[in-house]
Amino acid sequence: MKELKINAQEKSPREINRTVKQATKENDRIVIENPNAMHYLLAGLTEPVDVVIDGSAGYFVATMIHGARVHINGNAGWFPADNMTAGEVIIDGSAGDGVGQGIYGGTVVVHKDVGSRTGEIMKNGTIIVGGNSGFMSGLFMMGGRIIVLGDISDDAGESIIRGTIYVGGEIKSLGKNAKIEELEEEETSELKELLENYDFHLEETSYQKFRKIVPRSARPFYGQESEEG
């Protein structure tokens, strides 16, 4: 395996991203050192390469990637993996608002807590949160799945159209068009397999606590119930 190390210190995101794109032709693995929570790292990376960000990333890390496998040893800011179409983004620490915003495919894993609006307008793919997820998680979600091992905050699944939010902890409140259902046995097995694959080793009892948030209707009506024709 051929590996390239890039020292991000004194470099702009544009310089780093250009270097990464060029390096994918001759390297299987790229390590970005000293990222210091820089914004826009790996934006638009479309090669199936392994990238390690050795530290924290800022806003929009791995936005619009297609096929890359990204591992961030630290935290991420707002909108990690925004609009990703394929690939994998693993964040060892915590992340800000809008994790996996608008993704079409691929998997985003955050091991600790995340901010608000996780997976807003996501169309497909998977988001796994090891800790808690904030306000309006799954906002206008149109497909895919969000798995929250901890608690989910107010207005979960606000205006959800399609897709599923699995929650292992408390659900503070539901958003419009969202309802809670119990898991099918098959879904629990699927969760178990997926989570083990990403090094989340839960007790059997923890799996029994999981509930899912799904849409009440595929064509929601947002006025008073009595006004619906």
Added chain:
Amino acid sequence: MCGIAGVVFKDKKLHPVGKFMTHMLNALQHRGPDSAGFALYGGLGLGEHEYLLNIEVKEKPGLLEDVKAKVETAFPIESEEIIPSVENYIIYRCKVNLDSFSQLKPLIMDVDEIDDVIVLNGAHSFEMIKDVGLVKDIAARYNTEDKMGTHAIGHTRFSTESIVDRYHAHPFQSYIIPDITVVHNGQITNYWKIRDPLERKGHIFETDNDTECIVHYIADKLAQDYSLEEALEQSVKDMDGPFSYIVGTPNGVGIAKDQLGLRPGVMAENDEVFAVASEEVALREVMDTSDIDQISPGESRAYTI
């Protein structure tokens, strides 16, 4: 956008807080290039009735003498300093001895009556440094890296609410009670609903800038014996719009975020330091930690020493 930051050293001792805040703001420079400012608490060492005035004066023959005469008519000037700025202005900094805090605002309003002169601030327990331009240029002009203190707040501005000048640079200050400052990222959309009752109570607004409204609101609450935490909690219920802001008081720093969480705010803490900012990149300038907390929508945090 705007970048905001705050830091508290928990041991109450003097630290190079100017240097830390300079580095925090420089890390947030991409959030706003228009102006920047600092409120550095605890390092002035002024006597009980001493106050420091920062006065913007246009470079015009005789104008500085007029300012000095106006101040001296009311109170003796104990020491003075001239700091060169940009666009044909200087900052005249002087120390005066007042009988009480209540004389500070009237003195400032008197000096403000002189054309081409505006008092940027008057303070007892903190030093205000704010100017137009980039953080590193302002820091060099005012030697911020040499300033010691116990805690600080700071701002780098992307102007959305009012003109770009020294006065509208943050922090903003209120004279309802001593030494309250605010830095802010966002907008207060129910501005008049907040401002109107404060004005009816006699609080004086100098600008139409929504950040000034926040600082008067918080000062008014503190004057009613709210704790900093209580004042911040109430503010997120009363104020609408996308915002996060940081308050500096003589004893600490607090942050509040709007109920929809539309502006960023992160926090980190260890045994020595409490720090808040718009982004992690600023926190990393004051501590080596991987544990970053997101400030949740409608949440506030504070640390007092």
